[in-house]
Amino acid sequence: MRVTSDFFVSSLIRRVFGEGGFAAVMRKGAAEAGAVFIVIRGREGDSTLLGPAPQSGYDEKRPGGRQFVVLEEKLEEDGLSARITREARFDPDVWFVELDTPRLPEDLVDIMKP
Template sequence: MRVTTDLWAAALLRRVFNSGGFAAVLQRGAGEAGAAFILVRDRFGEVRLLGPAPQTSYDSARPDERLFVRVGNGETAEQLDARIEREKRFDPDIWVVEIEAGSLPVEELVSIRE
């Protein structure tokens, strides 16, 4: 059984804060099953967007794990913000969580598929 997006987002925020980073929910979507996007900002001003991985990326051994892929390679912060707005128009139930990782890299906070 997969945890709700609401619980997953709360756990992510706690993990980020515990590692000395910062996190905030920018868009709260459907608590039970809203798709989650993660806006990652580093201390040098670099921004990247992680979105839900396609269903074909999921491992049958761990089907409940949330997987993410990088969305919008090489786009500026403004372009990524516009992309999030398009996603919101397409699905108003999405979640957008912004994080600035602390001592743990983002790859240790969430599962990312390349």
């Protein structure tokens, strides 16, 4: 069984804060099943955007887990704002969570490699 989006986001934020990082909800979506996008802030002011992995990429051994893919790297603020607006227009239930942490994203969430 997959946990709700609200629970997943809360858990992720607690882990990041617990390890001395910073996390914030940039856009709150549907508590039960909104898609979650993760923004990893870089030290140079750019960002990496992670989004939900395609359903075909999910592992049958872990049917309840959330997997992500890297959608864009070195994304600047204007590009990020445009992407948030575009995704919210397509799906008003979408979440965007910003992380600023010394840990690698792969240590926090399951990232699918192409």
